[in-house]
Amino acid sequence: MSTPTTPPSVPSAAAATTAPTAALRCADVTRTFGRGDAQVHALQGVTLEVAAGELLVVRGPSGSGKTTLLNVLGGLDAPTSGRVWLGERELTAVPADEVLAARRDEIGYVFQSFGLVPVLSAAENVEVPLRLRRVPAGERAERVADALERVGLSGHADQRPYELSGGQQQRVGIARALVAEPRVLLADEPTGQLDSATGRRVMDLLRELVHTAGTAAVVTTHDPELVARADRVVDLHDGALRGPTVAL
Numbered sequence: 618m619s620t621p622t623t624p625p626s627v628p629s630a631a632a633a634t635t636a637p638t639a640a641l642r643c644a645d646v647t648r649t650f651g652r653g654d655a656q657v658h659a660l661q662g663v664t665l666e667v668a669a670g671e672l673l674v675v676r677g678p679s680g681s682g683k684t685t686l687l688n689v690l691g692g693l694d695a696p697t698s699g700r701v702w703l704g705e706r707e708l709t710a711v712p713a714d715e716v717l718a719a720r721r722d723e724i725g726y727v728f729q730s731f732g733l734v735p736v737l738s739a740a741e742n743v744e745v746p747l748r749l750r751r752v753p754a755g756e757r758a759e760r761v762a763d764a765l766e767r768v769g770l771s772g773h774a775d776q777r778p779y780e781l782s783g784g785q786q787q788r789v790g791i792a793r794a795l796v797a798e799p800r801v802l803l804a805d806e807p808t809g810q811l812d813s814a815t816g817r818r819v820m821d822l823l824r825e826l827v828h829t830a831g832t833a834a835v836v837t838t839h840d841p842e843l844v845a846r847a848d849r850v851v852d853l854h855d856g857a858l859r860g861p862t863v864a865l
């Protein structure tokens with residue numbers, strides 16, 4: 618009786634290479650506000666990572682720490698303890714001017730209340746991140762036109778925010794966040810001020826753009842409908858991630 622032979626195991630190329638670095642990750646992050654009896658533990662031991670091209674939704678009730686988490690991930694606030702990395706660079710270990718440069722060059726922000734400059738047109742609002750990065754004027758004009766086209770607002774370039782609907786304003790906000798092709802996009806309740814149909818359309822657009830551009834996105838919400846647009850969902854409760862990660 619012959620013994621079946623096992624083919625020699627050959628290590629695959631995939632196994633031999635190291636896993637790609639997450640676009641954004643944090644480990645054991647805590648953020649405490651106040652002192653003594655007034656102390657609030659807004660984040661408690663949060664560890665997560667987001668890959669390029671992935672849309673992660675952080676879901677949680679009001680006061681669960683969502684905004685605090687985005688602020689810490691985006692270098693707008695420093696954690697009380699724990700570490701944050703943007704690609705391979707540890708944001709929590711570099712000087713403030715490097716954090717500022719990383720925020721300017723590698724992160725796009727979308728705000729619940731849009732955050733547009735009222736005296737600037739839609740195109741001028743979208744142009745702001747390119748001006749901050751000293752992109753030459755000709756290239757700025759091209760990239761702004763392209764970004765407005767991608768969010769379906771080519772015909773509205775010269776309008777001021779007050780001349781646009783809420784959904785259109787948030788699309789300008791998304792174009793502004795993505796125009797400079799940041800590595801990471803952070804959006805805090807981006808549909809919180811929109812009616813549900815408009816909110817769904819804005820979230821669909823955000824998802825499509827993030828996937829196309831390969832941006833790592835973290836979006837906070839407590840709207841169950843928006844959760845369905847996520848690639849992955851984590852639940853935040855009282856500042857801590859709860860339960861298994863849900864992959865959709």
Ligand SMILES: Nc1ncnc2c1ncn2[C@@H]1O[C@H](COP(=O)(O)OP(=O)(O)OP(=O)(O)O)[C@@H](O)[C@H]1O
Nearest residue numbers: 650651657659677678679680681682683684685686
């Ligand atoms: N600067 C601050 N000083 C003191 N407490 C703060 C500060 N910022 C946040 N907190 C507290 O930290 C906790 C988490 O707040 P956070 O705003 O992150 O929650 P959230 O989930 O974003 O809430 P919402 O959905 O209502 O925006 C809350 O108890 C809040 O009161």
